[in-house]
Amino acid sequence: MIQLRQKSSLFGALLLGVALFGTGCKDKEEAKPSGTGKTGETTSTASRGNTVTGDTIKIGEYGSLTGDNSTFGISTHRGIQLAIEETNAAGGINGKKLELISEDDNSKAEQAKTVVQKLVSNEKVIAVIGEVASSRSIMAAPVCQDAKVPMVSPSSTNPKVTAIGDYIFRVCFTDDFQAVVAAQFAWDQGYKNVAVFTDVKSDYSKAFGELFAKRFKTLGGKVAAEPTYQSGDVDFKAQLATIKGATPDAVLIPGYYTEVGTIARQAREVGVTVPLFGGDGWESDQLIPGAGTALEGCFFTNHFFSHDMTEPHITSFIAAFQKVNPGKQPGALDALGYDAAKVIIEALKRAKSLDSVALRDAIAETKDYQGVAGKITLDANRNARKEAVLFKIVGKEFKIFKSYRPEQVGL
Structure with a gap:
């Protein structure tokens, strides 16, 4: 079962009230260490980034769960959470369950950098998903690049995002x-x-x-x-x-x-x-x-992506989404959050070892993956070539x- 870490005092309330929002950039906050628990131990080395050593695989997420662009973060989170829950229900990865650790950047670029530093250094996640807004992805991506932890943006479209380095990917067009x-x-x-x-x-x-x-x-x-x-x-x-x-x-x-x-x-x-x-x-x-x-x-x-589309893989996603979000229609950001998580999950299945460097290599090999927001092939610049x-x-x-x-x- 997924263990969702609530890193913002408002986060639990947001999830309870998410039905009010529907689907759907500079303050810096001091990072406070938080416990990682005993079941999902991950270590870090200079050459291998972060490595899974326990019985859970920790994946980090940062997004605008509050602040000016909160519908972006809330919609994206719903898609990511669905992908994690589906994977855990199917047995996880090699018998290990996935643990999603979500951080709220309050729609601020400096805060995005701070929370990603926490995810990478304190939580020792093996991969990071985020952000939607390009300004926040550009601020946070160097943290992942330096730590050798792959970051997959669901929907940051500025070309500069993936140009930051070879650990930075996106599943959207540019x-x-x-x-x-x-x-x-x-x-x-x-x-x-x-x-x-x-x-x-x-x-x-x-x-x-x-x-x-x-x-x-x-x-x-x-x-x-x-x-x-x-x-x-x-x-x-x-x-x-x-x-x-x-x-x-x-x-x-x-x-x-x-x-x-x-x-x-x-x-x-x-x-x-x-x-x-x-x-x-x-x-x-x-x-x-x-x-x-x-x-x-x-x-x-x-x-x-549109909820009016009738392709089987899209209707299946919509049905699964509505089962956990009754009365709601998913939007493009829900779909892209789901796709970003699924690209990481599929790469975990192919990775030669459960460390962030091997995972980065497996993500880079993504080809013709049928996402709900279009087929995904990552090019040499780690961008998805897709229809609009x-x-x-x-x-x-x-x-x-x-x-x-x-x-x-x-x-």
Whole structure:
């Protein structure tokens, strides 16, 4: 049976109240040592990273279980937890049960680094899953790289994440693909003059905006305006007035749901009537409540998953998810959390020994693994080459509108 370590005083309450959230970046806190127990002993050596020596295999998770992007962390955690529970119910790995140790980074980059240091050094986990937000993954990944403990991000899309080192992986596409898809989509829709409104505090947003503009111009498009904002802002009307004056055909907002809903409402209030579109940072059931009807008919790129899909492996996942989350529909982040955990679990089965270095090598060999958010093959840069979909917002629903494979956009 899974043993979930609760590392945040709010974590237990969050799990009890998760049904209220649905599916779906700098403070530093002093790390406090915590007991590891006797059943899951793991040792650490300079050459082999962390090694399993007891009767449980400890896997770490860090995410935004509280804070500004809490729906990201809660949704991802549900998927990870499901994968761990399924594996333990089937007997574990070589007779050893998996133990998931979850840390809350409070949606803060510095806190992400602190909690990952605890996972790697104090808890001696054999692998780490996280984060969703690229800024937090970029902050924490060097800890895993230095400790020779593999880190698998479910959904950090900034290309810099895996460039940190050979122990850093992801099971999602990257922004240099997602942004190209967004540019091709805009061109295909007949948007020739697009404004780009980016969050200067977000590595994800900045990379997405820059990569979109580069490809869109190559296609023959024009960037009408490039105003910026900062996550946490609540008044965007000055920038939106600038956008209105540039008379774009559409507006790209490569940000997170936390600001996008407010931006959309204020855009309509100042007279910006053209379509708005964005990326996977919009994925949250809190997007529509924040926007009202302001995003009706708008679009965003996302990972290849929808609860409307009917493939057997997807319907099986949905059924298993709903068994433990009654009345809920999984989203892309639930699916990606599940896939990240399953890639590690499958690699544990293939690893030559139960240490983090051998596990890293096994993860790197992942090829054609059928995840619920698309088939996963990790390339030489430890990135997943996958299809992306465009969702159209219709009422309170996200409906699949179009999809693009890498080869369709010249990648």
